[in-house]
Amino acid sequence: MSPQYTDRRTFLSQALRRSAGVAVLATSGAGAWEGLLGSGRAAAASLHPAARSLGAASLQLDWIDDIEFAGSYIARSSGYYQRAGLSVTLLPGGPNTSVEPIVVSGKALVGISGPDLTSAAINNGADLKIIGAQMQKAPQAIMSLAKRPINGPKDMIGKKIGVQAGNLLSFRAFLELQGIPEAKVDIVPVQFDPSPLAAGTVDGWYAFITNEPFLLAAKGVATKSWLLYDYGYRLYSGTYLASASSLDNPSERAKVVALMKGEIQGWQKAFLDPTLAAHLTVDVYGKSDGLDVRTQQEELGAYQKLFQTGTTARHGLFWMSPADVAANIRTLSLVGIKSKPSYFTNEILQEIYKGSNQA
Amino acid sequence: MAPAGLAGTAQGRADGQGRAHGWLGSAAGAAGLLLAWEALAAYVFAGRHIMPTPVGVLGGLWHDRSLLWQNAGVTLSEAAQGWLWGNLAAVVVALVFTASRVAEAALLRLAIASYCMPIIAIAPILNIVLNGDQPKVVLAALSVFFTTLVGMTAGLRSADPTALDMVHAYGGSAWAALTKVRLRSSLPSLFAALQVAAPAALLGAIIGEYLGGNSGIGVAMINAEQSLEVTRVWALALFAAAVAGAGYSLTGRVARWATPWAVAAGSQPGTASPGSGTSGPGFGGLAWRALRSVSLLALSLAAAVVVWAGFIKVLGLNPYFAKGPVDVWDFVAQGPGAGANRSQLWAALATTLRDASLGYLAGTVLAVGAAMAVVSWRAVESTFMPVALVLRSVPLVAMTPLITLALGRGLLSVTAIAGIVTFFPTLVNVVGGLRSPAAGPLLVMRAYGASSWATLWKLRVPSALPSLFSSARIAAPGAMLGAVLAEWLSTGQGLGYLMLEAGTGSEFALLWSGVVLTTVVSAAVYAAVGLVEAPVLRRFGTT
Numbered sequence: 001m002s003p004q005y006t007d008r009r010t011f012l013s014q015a016l017r018r019s020a021g022v023a024v025l026a027t028s029g030a031g032a033w034e035g036l037l038g039s040g041r042a043a044a045a046s047l048h049p050a051a052r053s054l055g056a057a058s059l060q061l062d063w064i065d066d067i068e069f070a071g072s073y074i075a076r077s078s079g080y081y082q083r084a085g086l087s088v089t090l091l092p093g094g095p096n097t098s099v100e101p102i103v104v105s106g107k108a109l110v111g112i113s114g115p116d117l118t119s120a121a122i123n124n125g126a127d128l129k130i131i132g133a134q135m136q137k138a139p140q141a142i143m144s145l146a147k148r149p150i151n152g153p154k155d156m157i158g159k160k161i162g163v164q165a166g167n168l169l170s171f172r173a174f175l176e177l178q179g180i181p182e183a184k185v186d187i188v189p190v191q192f193d194p195s196p197l198a199a200g201t202v203d204g205w206y207a208f209i210t211n212e213p214f215l216l217a218a219k220g221v222a223t224k225s226w227l228l229y230d231y232g233y234r235l236y237s238g239t240y241l242a243s244a245s246s247l248d249n250p251s252e253r254a255k256v257v258a259l260m261k262g263e264i265q266g267w268q269k270a271f272l273d274p275t276l277a278a279h280l281t282v283d284v285y286g287k288s289d290g291l292d293v294r295t296q297q298e299e300l301g302a303y304q305k306l307f308q309t310g311t312t313a314r315h316g317l318f319w320m321s322p323a324d325v326a327a328n329i330r331t332l333s334l335v336g337i338k339s340k341p342s343y344f345t346n347e348i349l350q351e352i353y354k355g356s357n358q359a
Numbered sequence: 360m361a362p363a364g365l366a367g368t369a370q371g372r373a374d375g376q377g378r379a380h381g382w383l384g385s386a387a388g389a390a391g392l393l394l395a396w397e398a399l400a401a402y403v404f405a406g407r408h409i410m411p412t413p414v415g416v417l418g419g420l421w422h423d424r425s426l427l428w429q430n431a432g433v434t435l436s437e438a439a440q441g442w443l444w445g446n447l448a449a450v451v452v453a454l455v456f457t458a459s460r461v462a463e464a465a466l467l468r469l470a471i472a473s474y475c476m477p478i479i480a481i482a483p484i485l486n487i488v489l490n491g492d493q494p495k496v497v498l499a500a501l502s503v504f505f506t507t508l509v510g511m512t513a514g515l516r517s518a519d520p521t522a523l524d525m526v527h528a529y530g531g532s533a534w535a536a537l538t539k540v541r542l543r544s545s546l547p548s549l550f551a552a553l554q555v556a557a558p559a560a561l562l563g564a565i566i567g568e569y570l571g572g573n574s575g576i577g578v579a580m581i582n583a584e585q586s587l588e589v590t591r592v593w594a595l596a597l598f599a600a601a602v603a604g605a606g607y608s609l610t611g612r613v614a615r616w617a618t619p620w621a622v623a624a625g626s627q628p629g630t631a632s633p634g635s636g637t638s639g640p641g642f643g644g645l646a647w648r649a650l651r652s653v654s655l656l657a658l659s660l661a662a663a664v665v666v667w668a669g670f671i672k673v674l675g676l677n678p679y680f681a682k683g684p685v686d687v688w689d690f691v692a693q694g695p696g697a698g699a700n701r702s703q704l705w706a707a708l709a710t711t712l713r714d715a716s717l718g719y720l721a722g723t724v725l726a727v728g729a730a731m732a733v734v735s736w737r738a739v740e741s742t743f744m745p746v747a748l749v750l751r752s753v754p755l756v757a758m759t760p761l762i763t764l765a766l767g768r769g770l771l772s773v774t775a776i777a778g779i780v781t782f783f784p785t786l787v788n789v790v791g792g793l794r795s796p797a798a799g800p801l802l803v804m805r806a807y808g809a810s811s812w813a814t815l816w817k818l819r820v821p822s823a824l825p826s827l828f829s830s831a832r833i834a835a836p837g838a839m840l841g842a843v844l845a846e847w848l849s850t851g852q853g854l855g856y857l858m859l860e861a862g863t864g865s866e867f868a869l870l871w872s873g874v875v876l877t878t879v880v881s882a883a884v885y886a887a888v889g890l891v892e893a894p895v896l897r898r899f900g901t902t
Contacts, residue, residue: 094571189851
């Protein structure tokens with residue numbers, strides 16, 4: 001699959017490393033890092049001269065390479081970012097990545113995070129805006145073993161539920177929404193690996209409906225899951241964020257528009273051609289991760305159900321309706337995360353869609 | 360003092376014995392380990408997606424071979440760069456320390472702070488400031504800097520005073536003394552430190568990969584854990600251990616080739632720690648020493664604050680995530696809610712201290728027991744020491760998930776992890792200490808027909824006491840950091856978890872306060888061990 005693409009990836013990283021050496025020799029102190037970033041970007045931009053070149057930018061992802069970024073992979077390999085005039089570097093995240101400070105620092109132009117984390121960041125002084133929502137319904141779910149199912153929120157009382165650190169805020173919010181005192185559920189802090197559920201150490205697992213159920217199914221472990229969203233936990237997930245200052249600066253704003261246009265086109269394509277999405281993920285981006293094509297494709301199907309709703313059918317992918325934004329703010333207020341309509345803006349999407357529902 | 364140095368010595372001695380015997384013993388040790396593993400996997404953890412059998416892991420290693428090599432290349436390159444820069448910096452700083460006592464007094468505590476800083480908490484900050492592989496390289500460099508600094512400084516100081524006097528007597532400059540005498544004498548303990556640095560650099564790089572990356576052992580591990588590829592998790596952990604072990608023994612070989620005299624003489628690197636104030640004769644009274652310590656401490660604190668604020672200013676970091684000394688002071692002492700913030704930090708600290716002390720105690724007791732067995736029975740040594748050295752090089756981040764799976768997410772896991780950090784330096788150091796009695800008294804004991812038990816208690820144990828303290832300097836802050844790591848990855852309590860939550864929730868004032876608190880407490884533990892060490896060394900001092 002597109003050898004040009006793989007080459008580009010390796011070439012880019014070499015270019016970055018080479019220019020890094022030069023930059024460090026040539027400059028010092030603060031300048032070194034800026035020079036490094038700048039020359040890296042210049043190198044990246046010069047590779048594929050576009051019709052009207054806006055330069056280069058980075059997109060900070062919040063996890064390591066897998067299918068949840070398939071739209072971005074397609075946008076790169078099919079040249080959607082390039083066509084919009086931008087050369088985009090994808091920065092993979094990991095379990096300990098904080099996306100918000102990386103966007104605030106300018107290391108990435110746009111990031112992917114959640115409305116809870118971004119709102120908390122804005123409240124703590126980060127000058128950020130949420131500019132689109134991939135998942136209209138949060139994928140958060142409670143997963144249990146099919147042989148010992150947890151059938152609904154009230155069923156969690158007296159059970160051990162494994163919750164990862166980054167998800168504690170939202171799990172507590174959900175308990176509050178359900179009127180379940182925190183003391184009645186045994187919250188067990190866990191990492192991302194769902195084996196404690198398979199091993200029976202915990203009864204329930206704070207899961208992503210797009211992920212863990214498929215992994216366990218592939219291991220022959222049958223599970224039952226339900227979305228928190230369906231019990232009133234109305235929250236976006238995979239929201240794009242950018243610095244408010246880049247939205248105000250015309251040249252930066254043009255880059256944000258180009259990047260988001262590539263994202264939309266990439267995701268439109270991903271749902272039309274899941275095989276391409278899965279192969280790009282497994283054979284190119286997550287190549288060193290040893291991913292499984294079938295699982296990744298099944299997961300993509302689960303993502304599609306969360307990305308595409310009535311709202312997106314009318315206004316296009318990532319669109320944030322005022323009613324949904326209000327529901328998000330209510331959900332967030334449950335954990336004491338203050339959020340406001342002004343934290344969310346459709347202005348970039350408006351500029352791209354111009355009233356249509358396709359980009 | 361370098362536990363590192365003694366590690367080299369212990370291994371040197373093991374090698375001195377019959378090679379065939381050593382090989383047989385190691386093979387027996389490895390076979391025992393494999394059998395225990397097979398039994399655990401097949402009977403205790405069967406069907407729980409926790410522990411694959413050795414055969415399964417072997418199959419996994421073969422099946423994933425291209426994936427392993429691909430990722431190993433990336434991680435090794437990061438670790439090697441970090442190893443190089445960290446060690447280079449350490450050697451340069453050690454030379455500065457040797458040249459100027461003033462520089463040492465001012466900078467040593469900053470160096471200690473670099474060792475006591477919870478690198479898992481500063482990793483996200485490095486990730487913001489740096490690009491690409493750089494955060495991983497810096498973490499690898501930070502992981503090796505202090506131990507090499509200590510080893511190199513001790514080595515430079517261990518120069519034969521007669522030789523130094525000779526140089527001076529013939530009108531040689533300090534430069535001549537350095538190049539002709541000191542550098543040569545520093546080599547054995549430098550090499551020993553470089554040896555320990557190899558697995559440490561790998562550990563730093565893998566922690567960095569937990570921040571995100573396209574490839575690398577850490578990235579593959581996150582994916583394997585999330586995908587419930589248990590066999591692959593183990594294959595990766597063992598592979599990482601093998602790579603670390605290879606780095607360790609390769610450096611050891613280079614050391615024996617480059618400094619044959621060190622092993623031949625069975626020499627031990629000096630046990631003087633830099634700046635501990637214990638190496639010289641005790642001038643002045645307690646009051647004078649206390650006054651000196653306090654003023655040095657104030658100086659170092661001031662230096663730390665300047666470096667910290669300067670770091671933020673020079674890099675032009677955004678105040679939203681880059682909190683300076685003033686912000687932290689406001690957060691814990693003056694601002695609104697400072698009282699609540701303090702009690703949150705104190706509660707977390709209490710948990711971490713409990714976790715670390717339990718781990719330290721468990722690790723020390725086991726290590727002292729194991730060390731006694733090792734010096735008493737040759738068979739134990741040749742069976743156990745190679746296994747221990749291999750286990751020592753398993754990167755802790757790789758081991759934590761395995762320990763958590765096996766022992767659960769409670770106190771037991773955190774004790775085990777903090778204990779492991781304590782166990783290896785203590786074992787290696789105490790073995791060295793138990794062996795340190797001069798040949799004369801040992802011969803006397805043997806001539807009078809004393810049992811090996813009597814020799815152990817009457818001669819070896821007293822001579823090993825200083826080594827217990829010198830290992831405590833590395834092991835006690837190590838136990839703190841191990842506890843923080845375990846809390847972070849596993850138990851969800853204490854300072855480790857508080858910092859994780861603070862980082863993900865954008866509560867950066869809390870995160871920076873946590874980093875400062877952890878660093879200060881670890882450094883205080885380090886200093887406290889030094890204070891106790893001084894009288895003990897004077898009482899039982901070997902030189």
